[in-house]
Amino acid sequence: MSAKLIDGIGLLYTGDPAREEIADAAMVVEDGRVVWTGPAAEAPEADEREDAAGRCVIPGFVDSHAHLVFAGDRTAEFDARMSGQPYTAGGIRTTVAATRAASDAELATHAAALLGEMRRQGTTTVEIKSGYGLSVEDERRSLEIASGLVDETTYLGAHVVPAGVDADDYVRLVAGEMLAACAPYAKWVDVFCERGAFDGDQTREILTAGIKAGLLPRVHANQLTEGPGVRIAVELGAASADHCTHLSDADVDALASSGTVATLLPGAEFSTRSPYPDARRLIDAGATVAIATDCNPGSSFTSSMPFCIALAVREMRMTPLEAIRAATYGGARALRREDVGVLRPGSRADYVTLDAPSYVHLAYRPGVPLVAAVSS
Numbered sequence: 001m002s003a004k005l006i007d008g009i010g011l012l013y014t015g016d017p018a019r020e021e022i023a024d025a026a027m028v029v030e031d032g033r034v035v036w037t038g039p040a041a042e043a044p045e046a047d048e049r050e051d052a053a054g055r056c057v058i059p060g061f062v063d064s065h066a067h068l069v070f071a072g073d074r075t076a077e078f079d080a081r082m083s084g085q086p087y088t089a090g091g092i093r094t095t096v097a098a099t100r101a102a103s104d105a106e107l108a109t110h111a112a113a114l115l116g117e118m119r120r121q122g123t124t125t126v127e128i129k130s131g132y133g134l135s136v137e138d139e140r141r142s143l144e145i146a147s148g149l150v151d152e153t154t155y156l157g158a159h160v161v162p163a164g165v166d167a168d169d170y171v172r173l174v175a176g177e178m179l180a181a182c183a184p185y186a187k188w189v190d191v192f193c194e195r196g197a198f199d200g201d202q203t204r205e206i207l208t209a210g211i212k213a214g215l216l217p218r219v220h221a222n223q224l225t226e227g228p229g230v231r232i233a234v235e236l237g238a239a240s241a242d243h244c245t246h247l248s249d250a251d252v253d254a255l256a257s258s259g260t261v262a263t264l265l266p267g268a269e270f271s272t273r274s275p276y277p278d279a280r281r282l283i284d285a286g287a288t289v290a291i292a293t294d295c296n297p298g299s300s301f302t303s304s305m306p307f308c309i310a311l312a313v314r315e316m317r318m319t320p321l322e323a324i325r326a327a328t329y330g331g332a333r334a335l336r337r338e339d340v341g342v343l344r345p346g347s348r349a350d351y352v353t354l355d356a357p358s359y360v361h362l363a364y365r366p367g368v369p370l371v372a373a374v375s376s
């Protein structure tokens with residue numbers, strides 16, 4: 001394959017901490033990889049040339065937290081919530097019933113459609129969780145479908161205890177037979193550690209079993225209450241603690257002094273009309289922060305990273321630079337990936353051309369479709 005020079009880039013946001021922004025830039029890609037970035041005036045020759053016409057180029061967004069394998073709709077629940085009813089973890093069971101009733105083809109088609117939505121909004125790497133099957137076979141097939149669509153798949157049998165099942169029996173199943181059936185299709189293991197879902201001991205038991213089965217841990221932590229999720233995530237060396245809405249000072253310190261990324265999901269707070277996590281506090285303490293959509297039918301039915309960036313800037317006191325960093329480099333760190341979320345020699349040539357002179361427009365012009373082209 002021939003080398004292509006993308007020239008006339010008004011601003012290249014690389015996501016690479018070593019050289020994060022290059023004005024009047026160019027980039028050369030070959031065989032799906034970036035081979036050169038730098039000032040346009042220094043660009044090497046290439047076989048083909050594409051003119052970005054002064055627009056901003058960024059790495060494709062890395063959406064490190066999404067629940068795309070499901071069926072059904074929770075419009076009525078959202079409508080009720082916006083009419084004053086609070087969000088609880090139990091609404092997940094509504095989606096479980098619909099997901100169990102759906103065919104493999106229906107689930108796969110629906111998940112692929114959501115992935116298409118994400119791509120049109122600039123996302124080129126997506127993590128997909130199970131968690132709406134909650135039986136051995138329904139979790140297994142959810143992950144088989146997810147693994148047919150993306151590389152980053154997460155076993156979330158521990159999303160909620162299904163209706164009519166004893167909690168201790170269910171934890172044994174999730175850490176035993178269900179894990180064995182799901183592990184071949186999953187890279188990660190996750191637990192919704194929350195009041196109304198799984199407590200600290202159950203979370204530790206399930207994650208430890210997952211690690212023994214060769215999976216890497218990540219945790220739904222501290223979303224609704226100041227629970228033990230973040231502590232356990234750090235203790236087990238999880239790649240990411242997700243939500244981080246209610247944190248103690250000790251939680252913030254633990255995240256800042258660990259390799260565990262704090263993944264913030266402002267779509268969930270938006271859609272449940274809840275207080276947002278304090279990104280400023282985490283960043284000032286030195287934690288690595290990611291932003292993801294948490295795309296799911298109950299608490300955050302958005303597939304849009306630009307929307308989440310706008311929320312992060314407006315509602316979580318992140319600067320536009322911190323927000324684009326969290327949506328690219330941060331997401332990649334949350335998935336322990338070095339080849340995405342960044343545009344530097346050797347990385348994947350996953351890039352987005354914005355109809356804008358700067359990534360700042362993602363927050364400055366909220367709700368506007370600024371993604372002109374997606375390459376990956």
Ligand SMILES: [Zn+2]
Nearest residue numbers: 065067220294
């Ligand atoms: Zn989630």
